[in-house]
Amino acid sequence: MCVEATPPPSSRLTRRGVLAGAAALAGTMAAATATGPATAATGPATAFTVDTRRPGGSLLIRGGTLLDPATGAVVEDAAVLIVDGTVRAVGRQGSVTVPRGVEVLEAHGSWILPGLIDAHIHLSTAAEARDAVRKGVTGARSGSTSFYQDIAVRELARHSPALAPRLTAAGVFVTPDLGDTVLADPGLTPLARLKDGVRSAEALRRVVEVNLARGADVIKTRVNERAGLPEQDPLAQVYSHEQLSEIVAAARRRGKGVLCHSYSEQGCHDAVTAGIRSLEHGAFVGERTLHEMRRRGTYLTPTLTAIAGLAASPDPVLAERGRTYLPVLKRAVLAAYELGVPLAAGTDSSGGTVRPIGQEVELMRAAGLPALDAIRTATTAAARLLGVERTAGRLARGFAGDAILVDGDPLADVSVLKRPVRVVRAGIAL
Template sequence: MSRPMALIAFLATLIALPALAAETRHTVILSGNKAGIQTTSVAADGTRQVSYEFNDRGRGPKLAARIKVNEAGLPVSVQTTGNDYLKVPVKETFSLEQGVARWHNDAENGERKLTAPAFYISLQSTPEESALLANALLKAEGHKLALLPEGQATLLKGDEATVKSSVGARRVTSYEISGLGFGPETVWLDQDGAFFASVSSWASFILEGWESSAPELLELQNKRNNARILDNAKALTRQPKGPLAIVNANLFDSQSGRSIPGSTVLVEGNRIKAVGADGKVAIPANAERIDARGRALLPGLADMHVHISEEDGVQHLAAGVTTVRDMANDTDTLLDLKRRIEAGQEVGPRIFMSGIMEGPGPFAGPTKVLIDNEAQAREAVDNYAKLGYQGVKIYSSMKPELVPVIAKLAHEKGLRVGGHVPANMNARQFIEAGADEMQHINFVFLNFFFDEVKDTRTPARFTVVAQRASKLDLNSSEVRSFVQLMKDRHVVIDPTVTIFHTMFTRQPGTVGPGYAPIASRLPPQVRRSLLTGGLPIPKGSEQQYRDSADALLRMIKLLYDSGITIVAGTDDLPGFTLHRELEMYVQAGISAPEVLRIATLNAAKVLKRDADLGTIAPGKFADMILADGDPARRISDIRNTDLVVKDGKVYEVAALYRSIGVLPRPRAEPTP
């Protein structure tokens, strides 16, 4: 073809393409730091081209989506490609033709003849899609729409505000969308109905040039959310008018590991007044009695690795988790949440806090507390101590030479030191530099893979463990020497093994064994999210990855047998994941009573609060759970908690779950 003919053909192609409007850009902000961008262009026929990516410590999605909606704002065509948060390839399609909806992705393949309007939610979605859903709901009758593959969304108009920036002023409105998760999700639209922002203390998406408006929008959003949460707390919390007596209970003594049937516990205010055999404890005439009917009565559970946010408290408490340790959060957000829970304005557990400290750089974690020298370290440690934190969490980009400095400063203030093993440092060096704890079982393995993974800031800290853990000889002198070091230094391990076991074994399209027992009870879109999330497993490596997942459990058993203190943490879905974490410890070979001790008394001792927490005994806080069956014999019965007492207040588990869209559990069969 001649040059002129080629040029004519090229111009003809351009003419045939839909004209694109000016590009709209939204900044992705993680904990106050710019982390990525979403760009959106809309063609003359309404087709949207969306590009979305962000970098979170080497992880993060990169998606390209082509979306077309009809006059009602409902998707009729969606094609998405790229990779998800863990870099697994994504290829997702949806179409609506002649009333038949069809969708396909790595986890799902469905088709449905529609009899009413419905909105397809992409399994791997972009922020733009939340604005499309909001607009569709605005047009829908009653502001309600069925969701595909399942569920229903509703819309409630929130606040209006005029925000200002260097480029002018803009009128924006918030809309709360219910039906996507455990609580409403808020999206801000401008006066034309275009996506303006979605904000939170952890992750925000906001129109480029308007980033300074995010705090103002978040304040308005929080004020509205807090009012709703307060009403919820009043409805869910029952304060006994006088003493509370729980009788006929099978009490688990976490000190001895024994279960004591026929027990009575008397509570006055927020403390346990007396514990003894039925008929041997004097119960005041004005006491409220709860007949346990032989059910297990245990100390409230502790999750020692969370990143709590608003409304997580209901999930924790419903699962019997009355104490949590937050291992990194926005300081102002966390302190405000803690204050509201303590004031009874929100339902939630007791919160202990460990403040994150990170080094600056391209792989820095989501925090504003970035430390590059001793003066900055001292300022951060002093501030955390002043605010009532119990520890500091060193993160992956911290300079190795600053670790002993931070440890010394923290110990001088009575703070514990733990966290990730920083890049270019192995776990042995981390402990020798003064660490009291290690978070995540993968870092124990990485101590022996330092030849391959010196930089722990990238996903290699997951993939190399998945590839090599099963080949590590746990009886080797190198492993035994390291375990002895942990024992000599009284180092605590917080394994969070469930997240790694899931990463190494999850297959797209199936719910793993950790969540299978409760998946059917969850809100549809939450249940759907459980179909994804594993590492990209090279073809032919499936068995190797499963073997490495099992090796994690063998290491936990070795640490336990060697006298290393274990605490139970999750770093994942609140409440439900702790149940699975405890099941995994039993699967590793630790007895159920010892696992319950790990989840109660061990945590209290590490927090230095065993005088108040961790056992059911006179003088201690009234934090207890009542469960069908006997978790000390069958650990999975811990999932059958149906009543929680926290700080002397009573909570019905079924009501807690209903408030966040979780179905009540089926009645448990009696333990044989």
Template structure:
């Protein structure tokens, strides 16, 4: 028994050991030789650039000939295209696709946190150095964030929400069980006072951002994606409290009315936006609200849902909502709503996040706009522009490299051979 435990511990710790090894630096400075450096602000491909890194930050970019550069540890990416680490503004790291239905009821919070550790590593290795995790049970995402920040396990930076706010019976409640089981999710609150208390409670327990389910959803029982959930008064109370306490608000919203309520209440982003209409589009442009489309999930889910035993009532909703979303979001893209990249990874396997780019382009964004959604725009949505989103002096050294210019073929972002976060190399493959 003891031996088994030690072996198991070894397996669990292996990624951490790997990370610890890559952390150990013999020299205080790192110099990346970037054969091609993609400027995500302009789309310009700059040739033969150098990036000087001091500790976890970028110190200089361009043609550097200082003494520090001479003494630095050199990373040769002369045959690669170098760009900033990607940002996914909508993940659920503590969940997996096979946990969408009744099987989720057997999972403890500690088990979900361990699932999160596995998925955090997969996400980082896919080139995503930052994620915004919008909804997790029992503050498991906050524990995951703290463990990554403490250097215990490899993973992206996490902007974490904790439990999502939901009306009773809403998308972010748990409606799977019969009444006698009294099942309710952590984030359920009804009425102005109750939602204020829930926002404050989430912040008390470490939430960086507030997630609210403003309409029904797809992967839940008995709720209608088209129906708005919270009242205007409740939504305003949520946003006012969150903003006063320095937190942004992300609103899950499919139906047109729920999108309108959320935007008028002042949320910072609309997640999914499947049935967005012309009025919503104009309102979002007026308010500067970000849209976080989650498009690729439709392809994966409709193909695999039956095989992983997702309940039929969820699949029926998906068949209506997911295809409709593409047509409606195409209009929002065309009319110039601000877009931040998000995947809803958990609905499909973590690590495939990069597949979202090709669908965004298919639905109408230019490759540069799709890439900006995952860098400078997502950084702006998180309120972290000072530190992430571009390769610039003073920012954290979150840097990836790919084999081709993504502006020629965004599919190259699905296979990221080089990943650095905070100046630490986590992946460097040929």
């Protein structure tokens, strides 16, 4: 059964419609102001003006030890100058010229690193977004939300950077059973009548197209069932190679990549050869697939933190699953690293609980990565996956003014990243 032939909402229409609505609103308010005071029945007229200037603060971080994950260089008694949310200069104190009136953040005794990136997180509320920032996540990639909340969080971050990380949004999950997510957009509602769910080429394209029309930056899909639900079998495959290829092709037509929830070796192999950008979880990924990933430059985002969390579950099925999967996944991470498969850190946080991204770095280290390379999975490597390697993942001139201060040497003990003592977001010290 195919989706009825009604076109998804146009991205052009959506964006222009927003702008037109804003212009109409501004015109209405201007007209109301021009006609004089409002009557008592309507209340006072209030002009509403959107500040279109780039948000961000100016700040000097001085006196700490700076680590550059890109090179591994360590600078003691460092100074990082951020102006209007962007790094203007970096070096030793005395080598950086500081404009008058710039706020100073003393970092003596601390290590300074770029803000961390969580490459797989589900942010559905403003509280979760704010919590993520306070735990050191200044950049992130969404693992999908049910009703396009991640797209709103992305816009929140652009206008109020202290309240949310810079976010790459995935929109809604391309999955066989959308459930209530068919109510996320009118363009999805025809899918509710499909007896077999979102499986046909037309239905798969429809979800991708609606996502892109809503402004999604990437597409999220799955090849296996979920590990976090005891009634599901994470090794059961839900989409074929052909179906995954349809999703990838629909995304690529608009220049977007695909991240894919996966567990079984066959599922991982089908997803990678279908052309996904990154493999999520991937506990049982095998050597043949890892070689293919290295050849294609496909990333592995193992979400070790989420699998470790299963082991602590009160549900005996989930606890056993976590205890079984975690050592297997750690071995897969080390095999991927040794083969040269790019790795990115992601916590898979959801449901109101934001796990510290530093815990994922700690588990990468426990899997066998050297400390610096473990740190890179949440900085430079994650930035490359998100396509922001020229603006995030380092503290260098022209990069985002996002930083964390930690109480200790992360090269000696990466666990300090779980507890940042200060966070700077776009030049604003939190």
